[in-house]
Amino acid sequence: MNESQHSPAAIDGDDLLRVENLSIDFAVGSTTVHAVDDVSLQVERGEIVGLVGESGCGKSTLGMSLLRLVQSPGSIVGGRILFGGRDLMELSDHELQRLRGQEISLILQDALAVMNPVTRVGEQLTEVIRDHVGGSRAERRRQAVAALSSVGFPRPELSLRSFPHQLSGGMQQRVSIAQSMLLEPRLIIADEPTTALDVTVQAQVLELLKDARTTHGTSIVLITHDLAVVAEVCDRVLVMYAGKVVESGPVQEILQAPKHPYTAALLAALLPLRGDPPTELRALPGQIPQPDQWPTGCRFHPRCPLRQRLGNPQLCSTDVPTAQGGPAHWAACHFVSEEGAVASHD
């Protein structure tokens, strides 16, 4: 079985988003970079799904594709993205425009990047309402005040008059979340939304995302390199390595009993939240390979601690691993058993 075939088959019909065998290439000079390679996933209504992995593994490219925002020289070269049963690839520009913001919205690490620096916060918010909903000027303003209030601005009327650069990073991210929630989208793509923020503000922003799910049933795809953030908010997690999903499962299971050696290595590199500090930080050696030079067989094999412990079996460098485990929790590794071989080898 193909490593990506488990996840779509696991759904019982309550999925809002279904990605099937998606591949995205970048044409860089005379080479083709396979940034996302045959990835499948699904997100159910009201579910928060984490997408984790090191820098360069394809998380953002995958996230942007969910809004059909992959920029040239990148393009979707295979697969389907179904949102609420509609194939995103078949939508007209007009339909896509309505979809973005109204049904799917985007939160980025750099909140300023999605704001107009010369437009006051209030105007940015009321413009979105005017373009998608309409209503009188007074009504639009009332909604903008309510939006800022809902993300914790103590004096929203005053903050509406601010320019984005007059706000702190945490405040800017709150405005960005307020803006993305204005039209009560069914799905939010949040790409490293807390990475630039200090720990206290980070926790507040994560709370706001959880609130969005609780209050409006919003589904969220949370892209992050930080497993601690995943542990805090996600129901399910997909671990990406070198353009592929290598493990998928419920967050607690993945954190407590990872099946893939890459996931185990990411976890081992985390500092414990409580207790004595470790005598050494077991960081994962080596770097993710360049996307135009993905290794043969299992793409993780040159860095894999489990393979080394097993005496470097040849299979890892020759054969692409298929999904092992059940539909709810699987990993693409030749040497994983359903009992969690990784944990027992550690």
Ligand SMILES: Nc1ncnc2c1ncn2[C@@H]1O[C@H](COP(=O)(O)OP(=O)(O)OP(=O)(O)O)[C@@H](O)[C@H]1O
């Ligand atoms: N505009 C581009 N031009 C060429 N290649 C690109 C471009 N954007 C992304 N890529 C390629 O796609 C790969 C995946 O990039 P992507 O940004 O999706 O990874 P990521 O996991 O989100 O990393 P990060 O956390 O650093 O954003 C990159 O290694 C790069 O080779």
